[in-house]
Amino acid sequence: MIKHLLSSADLSRDAAINLLDIAETMAGVNDREIKKLPTLRGKTVVNLFFEDSTRTRISFELAAKRLSADVINFSAKGSSVSKGESLKDTAQTLEAMGADGVVIRHPASGAAYTLAHSGWINGAIVNAGDGTHEHPTQALLDAFTIRRRLHGLSATGKSLDGIKVAIVGDVLHSRVARSNLLLLNTLGAEVHLVAPPTLLPADASGWNAQIHYNLDEMLQQVKPDAVMMLRVQLERMNAAYFPSEREYARVWGFNADRLALLGAKSLLMHPGPMNRGLEISAAAADSPNSTVLEQVSNGVSIRMAVLYNLLSGERSIDNV
Amino acid sequence: MVARTVLTSDDIDRAVTRIAHEIIEANHGTENLVLLGIPTRGVVLASRIAEVIARNQPDFSPSNSIGRLDITMYRDDLAANPTRAVTETIEPDQGIDGRVVVLVDDVLYSGRTIRAALDALSDLGRPKVVRLAVLVDRGHRELPIRADFVGKNLPTSREERIQVKLVEVDGENGVVIES
Numbered sequence: 452m453i454k455h456l457l458s459s460a461d462l463s464r465d466a467a468i469n470l471l472d473i474a475e476t477m478a479g480v481n482d483r484e485i486k487k488l489p490t491l492r493g494k495t496v497v498n499l500f501f502e503d504s505t506r507t508r509i510s511f512e513l514a515a516k517r518l519s520a521d522v523i524n525f526s527a528k529g530s531s532v533s534k535g536e537s538l539k540d541t542a543q544t545l546e547a548m549g550a551d552g553v554v555i556r557h558p559a560s561g562a563a564y565t566l567a568h569s570g571w572i573n574g575a576i577v578n579a580g581d582g583t584h585e586h587p588t589q590a591l592l593d594a595f596t597i598r599r600r601l602h603g604l605s606a607t608g609k610s611l612d613g614i615k616v617a618i619v620g621d622v623l624h625s626r627v628a629r630s631n632l633l634l635l636n637t638l639g640a641e642v643h644l645v646a647p648p649t650l651l652p653a654d655a656s657g658w659n660a661q662i663h664y665n666l667d668e669m670l671q672q673v674k675p676d677a678v679m680m681l682r683v684q685l686e687r688m689n690a691a692y693f694p695s696e697r698e699y700a701r702v703w704g705f706n707a708d709r710l711a712l713l714g715a716k717s718l719l720m721h722p723g724p725m726n727r728g729l730e731i732s733a734a735a736a737d738s739p740n741s742t743v744l745e746q747v748s749n750g751v752s753i754r755m756a757v758l759y760n761l762l763s764g765e766r767s768i769d770n771v
Numbered sequence: 772m773v774a775r776t777v778l779t780s781d782d783i784d785r786a787v788t789r790i791a792h793e794i795i796e797a798n799h800g801t802e803n804l805v806l807l808g809i810p811t812r813g814v815v816l817a818s819r820i821a822e823v824i825a826r827n828q829p830d831f832s833p834s835n836s837i838g839r840l841d842i843t844m845y846r847d848d849l850a851a852n853p854t855r856a857v858t859e860t861i862e863p864d865q866g867i868d869g870r871v872v873v874l875v876d877d878v879l880y881s882g883r884t885i886r887a888a889l890d891a892l893s894d895l896g897r898p899k900v901v902r903l904a905v906l907v908d909r910g911h912r913e914l915p916i917r918a919d920f921v922g923k924n925l926p927t928s929r930e931e932r933i934q935v936k937l938v939e940v941d942g943e944n945g946v947v948i949e950s
Contacts, residue, residue, distance in 0.1 A: 469856070476841065476859050485894045490844040518844075607859070759844070764854035 455567040455576040459587045459633035473756035491520035494551040501527040501557045511554045514754035542571040550574045560584035575761035590630035592753040612639035619645040620681035627722045649692045670712040677718040706732040780944035786922030791823035801831040803870045807840045812877040814839045815939045838863045845887035872898040877935040879905040882916035
């Protein structure tokens with residue numbers, strides 16, 4: 452059993468499938484009238500958010516509350532961090548208050564790893580996005596969404612063997628893309644990356660994925676079962692990665708014409724928040740292929756499964 | 772370690788048959804009856820009991836009357852053990868509201884599993900009555916809980932282990948005491 456969830460690479464194939472199966476039962480809880488389990492009663496989960504977030508923070512908060520844990524939301528704005536407090540001091544403060552689990556989002560890659568291996572804090576750490584590195588619960592909920600759409604009621608126990616997934620757009624700045632690539636590989640899916648050369652890592656040869664530079668050709672040749680559109684992360688761009696937003700939308704955006712190239716049963720995914728009109732057009736975002744809202748509700752089930760897995764069993768004191 | 776068989780395959784069949792008849796008798800028929808098995812072996816026993824009832828009561832529909840209740844998330848010892856696997860809960864088609872729910876498990880021991888099951892049940896709905904059927908009652912209760920239908924009362928010491936084996940799960944039938 453893993454102690455922390457820092458990277459999709461922490462999960463073996465069996466562990467990943469097991470998490471998706473637990474999420475399946477959690478989805479059953481989210482469908483019933485009393486959406487609450489007593490499982491984590493008396494545990495405290497801290498949402499430590501150094502970066503803005505709507506759905507991830509709310510999703511983690513809802514997941515923890517549905518498992519009866521106490522939740523403390525901490526955002527860097529309006530806290531002592533704006534007075535210059537370090538991550539170490541913040542972490543030790545939370546430890547002194549008895550946090551059993553810490554969900555951290557931070558603009559620096561590796562922040563979650565530092566927190567987990569520093570010895571500052573004894574609780575379980577969940578990486579909810581660290582810089583341009585990883586966002587493993589997003590990858591899990593995406594895999595869960597694909598599995599549920601393609602296998603329906605018989606999804607439990609299944610992997611993603613043989614399923615073709617295309618990840619399109621700002622791969623360079625995307626932690627969602629990294630986590631998804633790793634998890635999809637673990638689960639047996641075939642991954643295609645589609646992006647302008649400026650928005651791909653300088654050397655992606657170590658990645659187990661096929662790289663394409665033309666979205667229309669990829670859609671016609673590969674016929675993917677799922678297309679994940681990535682958000683263009685303008686806040687992380689400090690140089691000109693593409694000539695103009697209008698050109699990006701025309702060449703790389705998912706619009707009505709490209710929707711016509713997508714199979715009727717294929718999924719059109721987006722981790723949110725969407726830049727409508729940039730990487731995805733309104734017609735595509737609101738089409739029956741779009742799973743944007745399903746991803747949000749599945750996110751709660753997945754995060755319940757992750758919190759259950761990390762917080763319910765006995766924990767050793769030695770954590771480093 | 773000494774292993775002693777206390778119930779053979781035939782004994783189990785007879786106990787299941789008797790429990791099924793007792794359930795029908797106590798309920799004055801099969802109206803509103805729901806059998807909820809507690810994983811793993813309670814689920815098997817529930818479907819065996821349902822089979823016997825269906826044989827005797829033609830108007831009994833198993834698909835609408837049996838289900839499974841996973842109680843993992845409601846256990847009181849979660850923090851003391853490694854994380855347990857969760858299995859799914861299946862409610863019968865018409866739910867459990869206002870119905871007579873019979874919980875089915877293999878062994879009744881401390882009573883803590885049944886306490887967890889009662890909590891899980893109240894989150895699913897509000898049954899009219901909840902009853903408990905077990906194949907083996909081995910005593911040593913830690914909570915004020917008793918079974919309504921018992922296959923066999925087996926006085927045991929705490930050091931002994933009771934193993935219920937059912938062919939659907941274990942490949943053979945029998946109840947064994949190991950001491």
